[in-house]
Amino acid sequence: MNATKPYIKVVVGVILNEQTGEILLGQRPKGKPWEDWWEFPGGKIEEGESQKQALVRELKEELGIDVHTCTPWVTFTYEYPKTIVNLAFWRVTGWDGTPRSLEEQQLAWTTPEEANKLGELLPASLPPLRWLRLPPHYAISNIQQPENSQAWLANLQQQLDQGVKLVQLREPSWPDGPAAASLKDVFERAIGCCHAAGARVLINSVHPKAWWKLADGVQLRAQDALLADARPLPEEKYLVGVSAHNTADALYAQVLGADFVVLGHVLETPSHPDQPPLGWDGFASIAGEAGLPVYAIGGQSAATLEIAREHGAHGIAAIRGLAG
Numbered sequence: 001m002n003a004t005k006p007y008i009k010v011v012v013g014v015i016l017n018e019q020t021g022e023i024l025l026g027q028r029p030k031g032k033p034w035e036d037w038w039e040f041p042g043g044k045i046e047e048g049e050s051q052k053q054a055l056v057r058e059l060k061e062e063l064g065i066d067v068h069t070c071t072p073w074v075t076f077t078y079e080y081p082k083t084i085v086n087l088a089f090w091r092v093t094g095w096d097g098t099p100r101s102l103e104e105q106q107l108a109w110t111t112p113e114e115a116n117k118l119g120e121l122l123p124a125s126l127p128p129l130r131w132l133r134l135p136p137h138y139a140i141s142n143i144q145q146p147e148n149s150q151a152w153l154a155n156l157q158q159q160l161d162q163g164v165k166l167v168q169l170r171e172p173s174w175p176d177g178p179a180a181a182s183l184k185d186v187f188e189r190a191i192g193c194c195h196a197a198g199a200r201v202l203i204n205s206v207h208p209k210a211w212w213k214l215a216d217g218v219q220l221r222a223q224d225a226l227l228a229d230a231r232p233l234p235e236e237k238y239l240v241g242v243s244a245h246n247t248a249d250a251l252y253a254q255v256l257g258a259d260f261v262v263l264g265h266v267l268e269t270p271s272h273p274d275q276p277p278l279g280w281d282g283f284a285s286i287a288g289e290a291g292l293p294v295y296a297i298g299g300q301s302a303a304t305l306e307i308a309r310e311h312g313a314h315g316i317a318a319i320r321g322l323a324g
């Protein structure tokens with residue numbers, strides 16, 4: 001990065017209507033740089049302000065609302081031709097008052113999928129719009145034995161019925177190895193029922209590379225991510241997740257151009273009895289640096305989604321049931 005460019009710290013609100021999935025975007029006022037381009041409401045953090053204080057102030061100044069519920073989401077740095085901007089995106093889910101235009105800017109509620117129909121979007125707003133399409137729950141398989149396949153597929157169907165939209169097949173200790181034909185059969189059936197429910201399936205990188213493109217993408221183990229020198233699957237069609245245990249893993253996910261990080265384990269979990277958990281504070285500090293949406297893993301369930309979000313998670317990943 002060019003050190004002579006001004007470095008600006010900004011906080012941005014993803015103002016979310018959780019019922020409809022819509023977000024609030026605004027058009028930049030006349031006379032400002034990038035006038036008329038659409039953006040998330042927000043602005044520069046002032047000297048001595050925390051991110052949250054700046055967010056509350058900006059949304060009061062720009063929209064006249066009093067924010068009472070918000071959580072950190074993703075912070076990343078974007079280099080424009082003339083400036084470098086560090087953008088801390090926060091999810092805003094509770095506020096008093098009705099957003100109205102106080103800076104003569106146009107406002108619009110839209111979905112992340114439809115936002116580009118409004119007009120030109122600030123370049124640094126595009127990754128967050130893509131990330132907002134990631135669901136809050138990420139279900140991970142743990143079938144272990146071919147004889148458990150039927151029961152797992154039935155359980156998967158239940159989770160799909162409850163709204164799970166992202167599933168990972170991860171079976172490192174399958175009896176005939178992670179490339180076994182019996183596992184391929186389960187994989188294909190899982191894809192069938194997930195696609196019928198509008199859900200996506202990722203395959204763990206422990207499984208054959210030839211399977212990755214049959215799925216909707218790959219979940220790279222930390223060790224496999226570190227061996228890759230580029231994103232292994234194209235962006236539009238596939239998702240790439242990276243498993244991370246520390247800051248270095250998480251930062252490398254960003255270098256690879258991954259879509260998200262799975263970070264853990266956060267709490268004690270039967271699947272990793274010997275390694276110490278990160279704890280929520282450890283999770284929050286790594287997630288804050290990841291520059292990508294982060295799923296918390298390890299001891300997670302529907303009941304931990306809220307605490308995960310308070311610590312900067314996009315969502316939660318778990319083997320044991322998620323929905324509910």
Ligand SMILES: Nc1nc2c([nH]c(=O)n2[C@@H]2O[C@H](COP(=O)(O)OP(=O)(O)OP(=O)(O)O)[C@@H](O)[C@H]2O)c(=O)[nH]1
Pocket residue numbers: 008010011012032034038039040041042043044045058078083085087122123124125
């Ligand atoms: N609010 C906002 N700013 C963004 C986004 N994406 C992005 O690159 N930025 C950049 O972050 C900076 C925020 O500036 P701003 O003009 O909103 O600042 P502000 O509200 O404090 O206004 P002011 O400078 O008039 O006091 C700009 O350089 C803008 O280009 C976004 O989605 N929302």
Ligand SMILES: [Mg+2]
Pocket residue numbers: 041042043044062
């Ligand atoms: Mg602003």
